Amino acid sequence: MKIIILGDSLALPRPHRIKSFDPEVDKELAVHFDETYGCLLQNELLNAYPTVRFSVTNRAQRLTTIKDIAAQFGDHLFYFQPDVIVMQVGIVDCWIRDELGGKQLVNVVEFEQHYRAILTLLQKRPETKLIVVGICPTSIKMEKRYPGILQQINLYNQVLKSGENHHQVFFMEMESYINSHNPHVYLLPDDHHLNQKGNELISRRLVEIIKAFQENVTGCKMFETDAELSYKHFIKSHEIFPYFGDNLYNLIYLSYQMQDWGKTVEYIKFVRMNQIQHPALPQLVDMIKEQMNS
Numbered sequence: 001m002k003i004i005i006l007g008d009s010l011a012l013p014r015p016h017r018i019k020s021f022d023p024e025v026d027k028e029l030a031v032h033f034d035e036t037y038g039c040l041l042q043n044e045l046l047n048a049y050p051t052v053r054f055s056v057t058n059r060a061q062r063l064t065t066i067k068d069i070a071a072q073f074g075d076h077l078f079y080f081q082p083d084v085i086v087m088q089v090g091i092v093d094c095w096i097r098d099e100l101g102g103k104q105l106v107n108v109v110e111f112e113q114h115y116r117a118i119l120t121l122l123q124k125r126p127e128t129k130l131i132v133v134g135i136c137p138t139s140i141k142m143e144k145r146y147p148g149i150l151q152q153i154n155l156y157n158q159v160l161k162s163g164e165n166h167h168q169v170f171f172m173e174m175e176s177y178i179n180s181h182n183p184h185v186y187l188l189p190d191d192h193h194l195n196q197k198g199n200e201l202i203s204r205r206l207v208e209i210i211k212a213f214q215e216n217v218t219g220c221k222m223f224e225t226d227a228e229l230s231y232k233h234f235i236k237s238h239e240i241f242p243y244f245g246d247n248l249y250n251l252i253y254l255s256y257q258m259q260d261w262g263k264t265v266e267y268i269k270f271v272r273m274n275q276i277q278h279p280a281l282p283q284l285v286d287m288i289k290e291q292m293n294s
Contacts, residue, residue, distance in 0.1 A: 001045075001214065003056045004080055005038045006069050007088035010136070011060035012036065014193050030188055035196050038086075040203035041210070048207075049214060057082075065093045065106050070114040077125050084210060087118075088133035088202075091192055094156045096146040104152070112159045119163050126168060131209055132160050133202060134174040139183045139191040150180060165277040167245035172205055212241035219250060231258060242270065245278035252281075256288050264288065 005011050014031040015021040033039060042056035059076065061068070066089050076085065093106035106114070122130055134157045143150050157175065164171040178186050178198075186198035194202070219233030231254050237247045248271055255263040268285055270276070 001052065001054050001084065001210070001217075002080065002082045003041070003054070003084045003086065003210070004076055004082040005056065005058045005060055005086045005088070006064075006073075006076060007060040007086075007133070008064040008092050009060070009062040010088055010091065010192075010194050011038060011058060011086075012062065014188065016188075031194065031196055031199060035199055037194070037199040037203040037206065040199060041206050044203065044207045045210060045214075048211060052214065060088070063092055064089065066090065066111055066114045066118075067093075067106055070117050073118050073121055077121060077128060081125075082128055084129045084131060084213065085122075086131045086133065086206060090135035090156045090160065091153075094135065094149075094152045096149055096152065108152075108155055108159065111156060115159055115163060119169065122168060129168055129170065129213060131170045131172060131206065132163065133172045134160060136174045136187065136192060136194070136198075137178045137180050137183070139187075140180050142191050143180065165245070166243045166274070167276075167278045170209060170243075172202075172209070177201060209241050209244075212237040212244050212247065215240065216244065216247040216250065219247075223254075227254065227258065230254065238267075243274060243276060245271075245276045245281065248276055249278050249281050249284060252284060252288070261292070 013029055013033045013036060015026055016028075016030045017026075036058070038056045038058040038060075042054060045052075045054040045056075057080070069087065069089055076082070090111070093111050094104055094108070096102055096104060119130075122128065135153050137153055138149060154175070157173065161171045161173065163169045183191055184195070186195060186201055187193065188195045215233045215237035219230045219237065222230040222233065231251075234247055234251045234254060237244060238251060248267055252264055252267045252271070255261075255267065268288070271281060271285070
């Protein structure tokens with residue numbers, strides 16, 4: 001499974017004081033490369049699935065905006081041909097800047113336009129999944145310095161979340177984890193870059209989603225030869241991350257075929273309750289309802 005990380009400096013190693021960093025003096029970094037969430041993610045997946053080939057390529061760059069990612073997204077999508085893209089972007093775009101007279105590098109209208117362009121390109125390669133990591137809230141101290149910044153972060157996060165469909169695009173919100181009154185549990189003293197625990201947090205959450213992807217892939221490969229074992233992998237995927245549309249389609253189809261009708265109804269209700277999208281789900285559900293009522 002090939003995974004690419006696109007984003008800004010939050011996915012990169014970080015010195016304690018980047019503006020005064022001296023490599024001859026500052027031997028210890030605040031976050032080393034092997035402590036970044038991309039590196040942690042690859043190690044965890046390789047440990048969990050030693051027979052599966054996982055690669056995590058970190059293409060994040062400092063000061064990257066969604067404009068930059070949109071400009072290069074086609075290259076990453078069609079040339080690298082990844083199974084999963086992790087995209088963490090937005091804090092550079094939405095930050096209120098003194099040097100711009102209180103304006104932002106990318107206003108929210110432009111931000112949404114570039115995001116929609118990314119999603120349109122993504123649809124051309126439906127086998128690639130996109131996990132969008134939400135913008136981390138900053139501190140109350142920064143809110144006092146830049147009034148309205150927390151509201152702006154929330155507004156840009158709403159744009160990112162609006163693309164989620166649980167089928168090809170998944171949104172990983174950060175606002176319920178980072179407390180603006182006590183942000184340094186997961187953030188460095190600059191109040192927006194991830195510390196070691198912040199990287200561990202994102203890695204853990206990415207591992208859950210990608211494990212669910214992998215269990216679903218394994219179940220699909222086994223479907224023709226061992227339907228019962230295939231079903232167990234689909235169930236495991238659902239237990240790890242229940243909001244995965246592809247896997248729910250497989251669970252509904254196979255549970256019905258195996259006459260596990262109670263589970264079939266349960267999964268259909270889950271899909272409706274959580275508004276899970278999949279291009280073939282409505283047709284499958286209608287077919288099952290028709291057969292069960294006949």
